[in-house]
Amino acid sequence: MKLLTGYLLLLQAAGLTTALPPKLEDFKQQAIDSGLALKALNGIALAKAFTKFGGTCKPSNVKYRREWRSISKPNRRKFIAAVKCIMAKPSTLPPGEVPGAKSLYDDIVWAHARRSGLVHNSGTFLLFHRYYLHTYETELASCGWTSGLPYWEWGLDIAGPHLSPVFDGSDTSLGGDGEFIPDRPPFTIPFIDPFNPPIVIQPGTGGGCVTTGPFADHKVRLGPFDLTGTFPVEPADGRGDNERCLIRDLNKAGIERWASFRNSTQLILEQEDIFGFHVTAEGDPRWVPSKPMGIHGGGHSSIGGIGGHAADPVISPYDPAFWLTHGQLDRIYWIWQMLDLENRSDVFGTGTWLNIPPSPNVTVEDSIDVLPHQPPRKLKELMNTVAGSPFCFVYV
Ligand SMILES: *[C@@H]1O[C@H](CO)[C@@H](O)[C@H](O)[C@H]1NC(C)=O
Ligand SMILES: *[C@@H]1O[C@H](CO)[C@@H](O)[C@H](O)[C@H]1NC(C)=O
Ligand SMILES: *[C@@H]1O[C@H](CO)[C@@H](O)[C@H](O)[C@H]1NC(C)=O
Numbered sequence: 463m464k465l466l467t468g469y470l471l472l473l474q475a476a477g478l479t480t481a482l483p484p485k486l487e488d489f490k491q492q493a494i495d496s497g498l499a500l501k502a503l504n505g506i507a508l509a510k511a512f513t514k515f516g517g518t519c520k521p522s523n524v525k526y527r528r529e530w531r532s533i534s535k536p537n538r539r540k541f542i543a544a545v546k547c548i549m550a551k552p553s554t555l556p557p558g559e560v561p562g563a564k565s566l567y568d569d570i571v572w573a574h575a576r577r578s579g580l581v582h583n584s585g586t587f588l589l590f591h592r593y594y595l596h597t598y599e600t601e602l603a604s605c606g607w608t609s610g611l612p613y614w615e616w617g618l619d620i621a622g623p624h625l626s627p628v629f630d631g632s633d634t635s636l637g638g639d640g641e642f643i644p645d646r647p648p649f650t651i652p653f654i655d656p657f658n659p660p661i662v663i664q665p666g667t668g669g670g671c672v673t674t675g676p677f678a679d680h681k682v683r684l685g686p687f688d689l690t691g692t693f694p695v696e697p698a699d700g701r702g703d704n705e706r707c708l709i710r711d712l713n714k715a716g717i718e719r720w721a722s723f724r725n726s727t728q729l730i731l732e733q734e735d736i737f738g739f740h741v742t743a744e745g746d747p748r749w750v751p752s753k754p755m756g757i758h759g760g761g762h763s764s765i766g767g768i769g770g771h772a773a774d775p776v777i778s779p780y781d782p783a784f785w786l787t788h789g790q791l792d793r794i795y796w797i798w799q800m801l802d803l804e805n806r807s808d809v810f811g812t813g814t815w816l817n818i819p820p821s822p823n824v825t826v827e828d829s830i831d832v833l834p835h836q837p838p839r840k841l842k843e844l845m846n847t848v849a850g851s852p853f854c855f856v857y858v
């Protein structure tokens with residue numbers, strides 16, 4: 463509650479006590495670019511969330527999802543230990559189904575890989591990933607981390623993710639950059655957009671294996687899946703054990719071009735319906751061809767750069783930072799929703815990637831699951847994060 467009071471004071475100081483969703487012109491450009499506006503918006507969203515509790519979810523048991531830097535160093539170590547606990551647990555998939563899955567962590571990556579052609583650039587994108595994060599948060603709780611899943615505020619690291627405490631390679635980080643590989647050519651993303659000019663990414667500050675920090679020994683096993691042809695593929699191959707290192711290419715351009723404070727804050731303040739919010743957040747080339755990638759792609763490419771696992775649309779959860787960048791995406795979505803939850807509880811899009819192959823529109827009555835870890839839930843159950851079933855979390 464202390465936190466909430468602090469936020470309300472911040473809002474009063476900014477003169478923002480209105481019940482209507484704020485607009486872009488309510489903020490100075492400097493407040494937007496420095497992150498102050500986004501912080502204030504998070505505060506309004508939090509205050510509103512406290513009026514939306516339902517079921518068993520209460521102020522006394524709600525999980526607070528915090529930015530990595532707002533978590534004490536001992537607690538960051540505790541979180542990292544819980545991640546390693548998931549990585550050390552054996553796979554629970556039926557024998558032979560995914561022979562390469564050795565650990566529970568591999569299973570969870572598979573839960574994303576097997577659906578990757580259905581849950582990106584499709585109507586289920588935002589809510590599948592929200593439910594997927596919840597799955598991981600639930601497994602973390604069984605491993606001793608009962609607080610909320612941390613998130614990574616990209617805007618704080620616009621100077622370069624290689625300078626961030628999230629990636630400094632210490633025992634309170636998610637590991638360092640990949641080993642620097644010089645003289646790499648720029649890379650053209652092959653799979654994102656069959657409709658528009660290709661997106662070119664310049665090499666970042668890594669490019670090789672992550673060798674420092676808690677995840678230097680982390681193994682990537684499943685994949686790679688073929689992305690050069692007609693993504694989405696039904697990943698028939700790529701299920702074997704192809705053990706290799708985790709690759710990163712921390713990349714400042716990912717934040718500067720697509721995931722800055724300005725980009726996130728504008729998204730929240732400019733978009734008034736789920737169509738605009740969703741297609742802009744994901745940079746859907748059919749609807750916003752001049753703004754490819756979106757904050758979602760920006761976050762991924764700021765970690766994965768060229769050739770890094772976090773930039774792989776099928777097996778990106780192999781990078782333990784995946785959960786923090788998607789936490790941030792879900793936070794932006796959550797802030798936007800909470801500013802006007804009743805009007806922002808809808809979905810937009812069909813059931814397949816870029817509607818290839820064509821599929822019906824998704825509706826809030828449709829269900830999504832994270833098999834075998836979480837049962838099917840109707841999309842409408844996944845809108846309010848404090849409704850108690852299944853969610854009980856807020857972002858601070
Ligand atoms: C993202 O914001 C930066 C400024 O932080 C701006 O230069 C860039 O054009 C924005 N990108 C998009 C896609 O709007
Ligand atoms: C939903 O939006 C409409 C039109 O923008 C507005 O009149 C209405 O008050 C909003 N509903 C709620 C519950 O805020
Ligand atoms: C699917 O949604 C789009 C966009 O809202 C709409 O134009 C289209 O008519 C819908 N299709 C069907 C079959 O309802």
Ligand SMILES: [Cu+2]
Nearest residue numbers: 574582591775
């Ligand atoms: Cu995904």
